[in-house]
Amino acid sequence: MVPLSHLRQLLVAVFLLFSTFGFYADIMAGGRLSYPVLFANGVISGAISMIWIFALARLPLIGLAIPIAISALNPLLTMGTDRLLERAFHLAPVDPVAGIRVAASATMIALAISYVFFVSFIRRQGRESFKLRNELELAHGIQKTLVPPVSLHTARFEVYGISCPSEKVGGDLVDALCLSNGDAVAYLADIAGHGLQAGILMGMLKTAVRTALLDAGERDASQTLPVLLERINDVLPVVKEAHMYATFTGLRLGVDGGVYYALAASPPLLHWHTKESTLSHLEEEQFPLGLLPVSGFAGQKLETAPGDLLVVATDGILEVCDKSEQEFGLERLKAIIEADAKAPLAELAKKILTAANGFGKQADDQTILLVRCL
Template sequence: MTAKGKLWRLKYLIHSEHLQGVPFKRLWLQLIAVFFLFSVVGFVVDLVYAKGQMQYAAVLAIATISGLNAMLWVFVLARLPKAFVLLLIVLQCFLGSIDTGIANWMIGTFNLQPVPSERGIDFAAIGILSVLILSYIFSISYLRSLGRESFRMHNELAQAQEVQQLILPESRLALPGLVVESEYRPAREVGGDFFQMIPHRTDGSLLIVAGDVAGKGLKAGMLVALMVGAIRTAAQYVSDPTAVLGTLNLLLVGRSDAQATCLALHISNDGAVTLANAGHIAPYLNGEPLPMEGALPLGMIEGAESSVMHFRMKDGDRLMLMSDGVAEAMDDDGQLFGFERVHQLLRTAQSATEVASAAQMFGQEDDISVISISRTAVPGNSGNGRAQITH
């Protein structure tokens, strides 16, 4: 592992995002556990510096201040902007003076006398044992509540994963003149890639829609389910790829953080293809990327236009669609799989499974979905030659 990779992982470990997502009904358990854990400082100060002779009230005051200081750190990290951490750092410089000042004030105000060393040591020992036990009790309560929440979320993710498996099409579809194979490998339990393959009931044509929603996890999975439902509904009324993308764009516009790259293509039974793209990776035809113009992803602005291309697939042609999870695969040294490797891979790869496996073995970072569309000979069809592309 490179030094850069180690530093990145260390930075990840000290992030406080997990605290920010904890509801206060559970966070207070952690706050109290931290309070008791760090209040032990007051009793340790009595043992180490005062040999157990510090006044009881002064010991408890220092213990309380130390515990409240630790609680403040947790609360700031969990609920306040990180700029407040600078104020906490400054506060630590004066914490010793605050402890001493309050202890001396209590001693002078209430005329407190030093306690015998033996009794003070016993008091400090009992205090240390008591606060550690209390800290342990509240820590276990917090972990149990966190465990129940994690178990609930795990069940929800498992159910969402089952739903995604149900809405995915079969991995292989055979039609007269076409063989379609797909491979889908989510990076997490719930993926953000989606695709649908919808044959026309009468004319033998095929509509394929593939895309990648923004975000990850359960939120992305819910958006995928919404997109798939909209695709299947739209396909009942229109087969034009541009119209399908327009319908999906209207669905996402105005929804907070709801964007998706997407492409749609319609293949007639004679091999004629209409391809519309909205920010997705351009397909590869016979190993070469199609020269498509750029376009905005879905959900960015109302009335956004997709880029459109028309061409005809001849017998033996292969069209390969893939998500950016292929090119964005990354190895342990931080090197991307990249489009150059994709280009080289497609010169030899014969299936969607080969492409997906190569990217996954290189180092999967994002969802990987690959669709391979092969044009096969149709009885009575003598079309040969290379595909002809027009915009």
């Protein structure tokens, strides 16, 4: 819904422009209408045009029935107003020559003033559009700086992650880092919303995660991710708008080959089992981060073998829609993984993103995290 404050200049401009219809009708009729009736007709024409703009900008589609009905009744409304004024004030027709001159002058004045308001409205919208473009460029810059392609190699794992921002700019985040004991943590997060707000919160989230993991190498591996989710859920509410939150998928990758995972309202974690050549997916029903003051986040151990592949993709990939509004979905993602599970991680990520973009137009950030067990 367009805010009313954004429509004021446009409403005035449209009112003045379409008020000329009332003046034009008098000119075509010979300029005989009394001046109060003439200007009343102009007001009625302008008011109906304002109702159309208001309905189009602020009412649901069914609300268009209002201006349609009023427009249909316009002749009766105008005729009734004219008769009411003439009877109430005993108005008589004016001299045709003078009447035409007044109607023509009123038309020119209304057009000139409406032009001023239209230009003012366009200038204001231009400034806001320029401001929005700068905001998007800044958000893109933040995302490019804070979410570069991720590539990490350890003795037991290979990690690759990449995020492709949409035009709107969201808050997707993919990251991987080594802990003090040689273990690694890889994670993917998705901030709800778009624009600079989501980009800034994404930067805060990355800083918070890396800070919370500074001493993770000294703690029990099984508790790393649950403790991380608890901490993030505690700190996010004070640095965000009430409606914003983050989904999160985290993996702790041990030097011994052990894997722990935790999910917070995120899409399923896909697990390719290389020995069996099968694909399974893991889901965990937990609240998103920063939305509610909950506790008790859980993490699980994941049994893996050399050659296994772990894949996480954000909604920006899974929810891409084609022309018939059918989603790309989990099954299409699984099919790509099954066909190219042994491909280099960067190549596999590219194939997934290419398939998603070929399926439908990108509407959200598209981010993917791949982990191969060595």
